[in-house]
Amino acid sequence: MPGGRLTHEDRRQIASWLAEGLGYAEIGRRLGRPTSTISREVARNSAAGGYLADHAQHSAGRRARRRSPLQAAQSPADGEPAESVRVFVERFAALLAGTGLPRMPxxxxxxxxxxxxxxxxSAELVRRLQVSPASVSKAVGYLEAMELVRRDQDTGRRERYVVGDDVWLRALVADTGAHAEVAAAARHGIExxxxxxxxxxxxxxxxxxxTWISGQMNGGGLTEAAAGDALTVVAALVHAARPLTAADLAAALDWPAPRVAAAVxxxxxxxDLADPLAVERAGHGTYVVAPRPDRLSPAQREALTVGPRPDCQPASRSS
Incomplete structure (x- = not known):
């Protein structure tokens, strides 16, 4: 059956065609298999006198029995993933590629x-994916840079590539940090x-x-006490109605300087804690509050700046 295990009959045909002098590519074409499957089958299961169907079948069966049930389901006797596994891998990879991850990684x-x-x-990845060692090496390097894969060594000191159990936590932390950096860069652009x-x-x-995304992904990032201190600083700036330095705030609130710095x-x-206000840096290290610029359109701000319309003037009292 194309894509599944090689059967005893498949191996008889391989032996017969090899005896006729056919190449691996032609045998693979006739069986509906990749050339690599045929070459691997002959290399693994040949006897001293060449490739013999009965010997190859016995060798493949013995190798399959040594595998755990899960390994056997994923890596049949011909060394390739089962068809259902191969289809899942390709479809899942295509889904991840749609999110921006390059196809090979x-x-x-x-x-x-x-x-x-x-x-x-690396050799196992090459066989399973039927790609070149260079492609695997480049893909692993990309995944390592993203902290999605790490390298371990087995008892034979061979490098093995592993997806760690905490990969999703590390990816979440990395994404949260990236979102915070984007928010900070945008705020710098506003200045x-x-x-x-x-x-x-x-x-x-x-x-x-x-900022909202980052806060949601790291659980808000602030304790209730820290959020309360931040709101107190906003209230102090509103009440003062003038620019205040961190030292001014510390003196007025009777707080130590680090507490004010943490609140700011x-x-x-x-x-969003100060919404609909924004705490802005003024000159000489001072802070002021102002309405958030995105809450009003330019036309609305202009209308509010020029003063009330004549028809909105309060009526004069008669004497």
């Missing part, structure tokens, strides 16, 4: 993820372009989104 990752022993050597400019408004929305840092990491 995705195939290697899924192959490692689904292997029974939990690890594979460059100006909070009220179109670019600044777009960057503000971007910063808010990635919390607002920087979680700007």
């Amino acid at each position: 995705a195939r290697v990752f899924v192959c490692l993820l689904t292997t029974g022993p939990g690890s594979l050597t 460059i372009f100006g909070a009220g400019t179109p670019a600044g408004l777009r960057l503000e929305r971007m910063a808010r989104f990635f 840092d919390a607002i920087g990491r979680r700007p």
Whole structure:
């Protein structure tokens, strides 16, 4: 059956065609198998006198019995994954590739993820995926850089590639850090372009989104006490109605300086805490509060700045 185990009859045909002088490629074509399957079968199961069907069948059966049930399901006697496993690996890899992971690293990752022993050597990956050693090496390097795969050594000092049990936690931490960095970069862009400019408004929305994502992925990132301190600093700035330094805040709130610094840092990491206000740095190391620029459109801000319309003036009292 194409794609499954080689049968005794398959091996009889291989022996017959080899005797006729056919090459591996032609035998593979006739059986509907990859050339590598035929070459591997002959190399593994040949006897001293050449490839004999009965001897090859016995050797393959003995090798299959040495495998655990899970390994046998994933790696039949011809050394290739079962058809259902191969289809799953390719489909899952295609799904990961759709999220941005390059195709070959995705195939290697899924192959490692689904292997029974939990690890594979480079040669085993080459056989399973039917790709070149260089392709495997490049893919593993990519996955290592993303901390999705690590290298271990077995008792024979061969390198084995492993998908760690904590891979998803490490991926989550890496993503959370990346989201926070994007938010910080966007906030820096707001300082460059100006909070009220179109670019600044777009960057503000971007910063808010990635800050929210980062907060959701790391469980909020702040304790209830830290969030409370941040809100107290916002309230102090609103009440003062003037720029205050960290030292001013520490003196007014009767807090140690590190507590004020932590509260200001919390607002920087979680700007949504002060919503609909924003805590901004002013000159000479001071902080002020202002309405969040993205809460009002430019037209709305202009309308509120020019003052009330004439028809909204309060009526004068008659004497």
